[in-house]
Amino acid sequence: MSSEAKPYRTLDARPNAESLIKPGELVDLVEVTPLTLADRRIYNQLLENAWDAIDKPVTHVIPKSMLRGSHNSNDRVGESIERLMAAIVKIEVTWNGKPAIQRVQLLGGNIESLRSDGLLEYEIPARLRKIIHNSNVFARLQREVMFALSSKYSLTLYEMVQKRGNLRWKSAEKFTLEALRGVLGVPKGKLTSWSNLKLRAIEPAVTEVNALSDYMVEIVPLKTGRSVTHVELRWWRKDGEASGKAERALSFSKVGRRAKAEGRTETVQPAGQGGAKPRPDWLNKRGPSLRMETYETARLRHPGYDIYYVEGEWRTWAEGKGEVENPDRAFLAFFRKFAEANPI
Numbered sequence: 001m002s003s004e005a006k007p008y009r010t011l012d013a014r015p016n017a018e019s020l021i022k023p024g025e026l027v028d029l030v031e032v033t034p035l036t037l038a039d040r041r042i043y044n045q046l047l048e049n050a051w052d053a054i055d056k057p058v059t060h061v062i063p064k065s066m067l068r069g070s071h072n073s074n075d076r077v078g079e080s081i082e083r084l085m086a087a088i089v090k091i092e093v094t095w096n097g098k099p100a101i102q103r104v105q106l107l108g109g110n111i112e113s114l115r116s117d118g119l120l121e122y123e124i125p126a127r128l129r130k131i132i133h134n135s136n137v138f139a140r141l142q143r144e145v146m147f148a149l150s151s152k153y154s155l156t157l158y159e160m161v162q163k164r165g166n167l168r169w170k171s172a173e174k175f176t177l178e179a180l181r182g183v184l185g186v187p188k189g190k191l192t193s194w195s196n197l198k199l200r201a202i203e204p205a206v207t208e209v210n211a212l213s214d215y216m217v218e219i220v221p222l223k224t225g226r227s228v229t230h231v232e233l234r235w236w237r238k239d240g241e242a243s244g245k246a247e248r249a250l251s252f253s254k255v256g257r258r259a260k261a262e263g264r265t266e267t268v269q270p271a272g273q274g275g276a277k278p279r280p281d282w283l284n285k286r287g288p289s290l291r292m293e294t295y296e297t298a299r300l301r302h303p304g305y306d307i308y309y310v311e312g313e314w315r316t317w318a319e320g321k322g323e324v325e326n327p328d329r330a331f332l333a334f335f336r337k338f339a340e341a342n343p344i
Contacts, residue, residue, distance in 0.1 A: 008136060009135065009136050010023045010024070010132065010135035010136060010137065010138040011054070011055060011132070011133065011135070013138055013140070014051075015048050015051055018142060018143060018144070019140050019141060019142050019143060020044060020045075020047070020048040020051075020140075020141050020143060020146075021047075021048070021051065021138050021139075021140060021141075022044060022047060022138060022139045022141055022159060022163075023047075023131070023132050023135040023137075023138050024135060024137030024138050024139060024163045025091050025092070025093070025131050025132075025135055025137075026047070026091070026132075027139050027156075027159045027160060027162075027163045028091075028092065028160065028163070028183055029089040029090060029091045029183070030089060030090040030091075030179075030182035030183060031087065031089055031182070031185045032087070032088040032089060032090060032103070033083070033086055033087040033088055033089075034185050034186075034187045034188075034303065035083060035084070035087055035152065035185060036080070036083070036152060036296065036299055036300060037149075037150075037151055037152040037155060037296075037299065038076060038080050038296055039080045039083050039084055039087075040152055040155055040156070041146060041147065041155070042067050042077065042080045042081070042084070043080075043084055043106060043107070044141065044146065045062070045066060045067055046060070046062065046067075046084075046107070046122060049062045049066070050122075050124060054124060054129065054132055055129045055130075055132050055133035056129070057126065057129070058123075059121050059122065059123050060121070060122055060123070060124070061119050061120070061121050061122075062119065062120050062122075063117070063118075063119055063120075064077055064112070064113070064116070064117075064118055064119065064120050065117060067080075067120070076293070076296065077120075078112060081107065081110060081112065081120070081122075084106050084107040085105065085106075085107045085108075085109075085110070087105065087106045087107070088103055088104070088105060089103070089104060089105075089106060090102070090103055090182075091103075091104060091131060093131065102127065102131070104125060104127045104128050104131070105125050105128070106125075106128070107122060107123075107124070107125070108122065108123035108124060108125045109122070109123050110122035110123065137163065138163065139159050139160075139162035139163035140162060141158070141159060141162055142213075142214075145158060145212050145213055146158070148212055149208055149209075149212065150208065150295075151201075151204060151205065151208070151299075151306070152184075152185055152299075153184050153185075153186075153201040153202070153204065153205040154204065154205040154208040154209060156183065156184050156185060156205075157184070157205040157206065157209050157217065158209050158212075158213055160183065160233065161209060161213065161215045161217050161233075161235045162213075162215075164233075164235060165214070165215050165235060165237065171234060171235060171236060172232050172233065172234045172235075173232070173233050174222070174230055174231070174232050174233075175230065175231055175232075175233060176229065176230050177194065177197070177228060177229055177230060177231065180197075180219075180231055181197065184201060184205075186201060187303045190303060194221065194227075194228040198221075199306075200305060200306055202219050204306050204309075206218060206219060214237060214238055215235050215236065215237055215238060216235065216236050216237075216238055217233070217234065217235045218233075218234050219231050219232070219233055219234075220232045220234065290311070290327060290328055290331055291328055293328075294328040294331060294332065297332060298310070298331070298332060298335050301332075301335070301336070301339075302335060302336075302339045305335075305339065310334075310335055310338055311331065313334075313338065314330075314331050314334040314335070314338075317334065318330070318334075
């Protein structure tokens with residue numbers, strides 16, 4: 001007597017040293033309260049840390065140092081935890097056999113040690129535990145890629161592709177433009193036109209995911225009449241040569257990865273050759289010139305903008321103006337004026 005194979009549950013998948021697991025329902029959620037790139041990374045780490053008992057009504061404990069990344073301050077961790085507690089998301093579920101929308105909080109109550117080397121104790125909300133318990137679709141995220149991607153749009157697109165990449169019967173999926181904005185976490189009232197959404201969110205994200213992940217991806221606009229109303233997300237696994245390029249791209253510095261992803265190389269031509277003017281030394285040190293906290297501050301103040309595009313504009317503008325005492329402050333001041341002159 002034969003019996004049907006037991007469906008593979010998300011909780012049966014195990015994280016390892018290189019990768020972590022994220023339930024599919026938490027990939028395609030819609031943020032009612034927008035989150036930052038740092039928030040999303042920290043949340044993925046909280047899920048991973050809780051994985052062995054994530055569907056149980058227990059508390060979980062993690063050292064804050066694991067959530068700080070390269071930052072020395074716990075302030076950003078606390079701010080992210082508060083945003084995650086306040087965040088309400090919409091998740092597509094099945095209720096009484098029919099499609100439904102469930103609204104849940106991402107993170108429950110917690111207690112944070114005030115010591116810099118202290119612990120964070122936290123809870124997964126009950127309704128979210130139930131969703132995770134019943135999940136049978138998941139994304140396996142490479143930890144190195146997750147930390148290499150430079151915007152929340154890139155990270156979200158990467159998670160979407162990782163969730164879908166192993167589907168044998170499917171290599172494309174259609175979204176309404178509004179649904180895509182929701183899944184990507186575009187703040188309400190921002191990037192309302194297709195051209196802005198494409199320029200500020202989609203193109204940079206596709207470029208980065210293609211450069212750093214195991215998949216190639218494209219987002220194709222679909223029109224109703226003259227207007228773009230839908231898009232089709234397409235994905236396919238890279239061949240061996242392309243995968244090797246992705247591995248090499250991950251070994252570059254953050255700025256180097258971006259240059260590689262955009263298919264450009266940067267050379268500084270000495271004065272007198274071809275009439276090119278050398279860039280000031282402080283501008284040539286592209287990696288360490290700005291602190292990571294500066295990028296996060298820029299994202300929080302000006303959501304929806306391509307941070308690194310504006311950085312390039314700033315560096316071009318700054319050529320020939322001499323070294324500044326505080327590049328981070330100068331960049332943020334430039335960004336404020338840029339945003340005022342180029343509203344989205």
